[in-house]
Amino acid sequence: MKNDTNTELTITPIFNDHCQQILGLILPIQQIEFNVPITLDDQPDLLNIENHYHQTGGGFWGAKVNDELVGTIALIATEDNAGTIRKMFVKKEYRGKEMGTAQLLLNTLINHSREAGITDLYLGTVDMLKAAHRFYERNGFERKLSEEMPSCFRRNGGENVYYHLQLGAATN
Structure with missing residues (x-):
């Protein structure tokens, strides 16, 4: 995807050799x-x-512009054909519908999930991230109460807003 700075945005799986880049993106955000x-x-x-991610049958993906990591999303595959979404972060300069970074990351995770036979995606976030809530809701996620989350959902400290997305079958 080309963005307004005429650079190529690519989404690829990333691994342990990217840990320092991941920390450099996520911790400051x-x-x-x-x-x-x-x-x-x-x-x-x-x-x-x-x-934590790849070996579960999930994955960890990065959005890069040139060689700079500008976004991440991760999936933990769990029992019951479910998955927990984690680590959805996009650098401020690459956020918004115009850039499309978050949408490309989420689409990549959803496509992987369908191919892996995952039918339900769950995530937790925090109440202050209102733009994230709108983004998930625009993508068909339904808000849930904490007690409505299944036992397979992998909780993270600090979360207080929860979402679920039921996926359709994979289409070939």
Whole structure:
């Protein structure tokens, strides 16, 4: 996809060799931009994404412009043909409908999920991220109460807003 700066945005799976880039993107968004009281110690998955994401049958994808990581999204595949979405972050300069970064990341995760036989996606976020709520709702996610989330949903500290998306069967 071309954006307004005439650079190519690509979405590809990323692995442990990208951990430092991932930390450089996610931690400042969490801690500085949104003042979420979370540290690297609270997120050990970021130091071994292959084990926490890829090996479950899920994945971890990065949006890159040139060689710069500008966005991430991750999936933990769980039992009952379900998956938990994690680590959806996009650098401020690459957010919004015009850029389409978040939409491309989510589409990639949904396509992978369908191909893997995942029929239900769940996620948790925080109440202050109103734009994220609108984004998920525009994409068909339904808001759920905490107690409505299934036991297979992998909870993360600090979450207080929950969503579910039921996927249709894969189309070939």
